[in-house]
Amino acid sequence: MAELFELHDIEVWDGNMAASHALRQAQVDVVAAYPITPSTPIVENYANFMANGYVDGEFVMAESEHGAMSCCIGASAAGGRVATATSSQGFALMLETLYSASGMRLPIVLNVVNRAIGAPLNVNGDHSDMYMGRDSGWIQIDCYNPQDAYDMNLVAFRVSEDHDIRLPAMVHQDGFMTSHTAQRVKTLADDVAYKFIGEFKPMNDMLDLDHPVTHGAQTEEDWHFEHKARQHHALMSAVLPKIQEAFDALKALTGRQYNIVESYNMDDADIAIVCMGTSVETAEEVSNELRAQGIKAGVVGIRIFRPFPLEQIADVLKGCKAIAALDRSSPNGTVGALFNELAGALFNTGTHAVLTNYIYGLGGRDLTKSSLHSIYRDLQANAEAGCPTTSLQQFTGLRGPKLSFF
């Protein structure tokens, strides 16, 4: 039996430490990892907990991220609670196996500490890796601060392992801006956190030798489509209600309220910024400053990136006159992914809001409050004109000549 870890009600943790403690409290059976900056401390702390007797389980040091996720897949198929962490190039190397995990309906929890993908080599935070995972069939939950990183890990295990879901989940946090920023984190006692997640209940586990099953079978044209459709169906219909249920239970337990779509100052907002990660909170602060000047500015934060809550987003944005989609990943040849999603959500809804796109913060470039003020100024002009007064896509915070497209 694992030793009890004494926690204060409020700890000062960075996002990595918060995630490590959530993994410890989940009493994960197997962590297989190949550490990479900035997610390294998650598995490093976990190994430390294990070495000091705070966790019963296995820690497997793999030879690569591809190997790490492959070990996770094996352990999960065998019938254990499984988690790991990665970032950036490591995530890219895992990509092939991510599709295996979701296709085999294995409830693995992957902490992705978002980081730029080279070249040029860069260890800092942007959303390139998160965006790379968006068609992989995983649930993707986004965190804005260390408290979220703790809470969303607990939610991820609970939802992912539910027998109506059985899909792997990524918990995303911004590299350095969350992962290495220490803030106050309100903790749950070990037994309370464990009870919230629930006992792991195996399903079709390979080590149940009385009921032999095949994982990862070959299905050609005859059955592949039906399998993928079922997987998509589960993501589309079962996940959001279970997440809502988990959010409600977490609120009852802690008072902390999370929403599928986070909205801030949105009730009567004329102009809105839609973004992810730490940017959501910085934008909230800027919207407060604008509200003090009488400008009806709001913020919409994407909490669940996959499955994408199309209808909930359209609903929260329905009264807006001008909207900016902020993408922290180079779209390399088109509009940003969030712009695409929002356009998809708003088209056919009767809104006449002006929608524009900003690319920002690549490789950890600071998103300043001053940049956000300038985006809101653009939005005010768009709202008054009823049409875009700028190019559809602009780069913000970029040095050198102004860059914009469309």
Add this chain to the structure above:
Amino acid sequence: MLEIRWHSRAGQGAVTGAKGLAEVVASTGKDVQAFAFYGSAKRGAAMMAFNRVDDKVILNHEKFMQPDYVLVIDPALVYAADITMNEKENTVYIITTHLSTQELIASQPKLSGKKVFTVDCIKISQETIGKAIPNTPMLGALMKVSGMYDIEFFKENMLKVLKKLPQKIIDANMIAIQRAYDEVK
């Protein structure tokens, strides 16, 4: 909102110092952030760490900061780093040096006319802790200059932060904090 920027060399404990301060602040019910710019910094490279302290929940995650206090824990960074960057009119500087405040300003004219305090945290930590780890004494100096917390209250809380260290090291840190508190000018 109170904002603090640390100038340090990687390995001197600025991140640990910023996190230690954050733990003390959090224990008083205020909200706090402690973070750093790392890059691919190697031990000895110039780096910066940051604190934000507020009575309200801190939402701001921008790295840009106009600090109320600048804490320099490596003497050479007064000349090698841009310690006055993004300063405000009333930014207060607390600088580790063996020089007197007047000698320091004479050697770095861009500090003239500013609120500068000096204390030799390197010497204090060498004489007490036995190593040049100037982070905890700098916090003692900060308590004196800022009046943020009563020094006894601060030391009591730092005891909790340092509790996993050997008793000898904890005691040495307490002496170092008190000495810097007494010696900062």
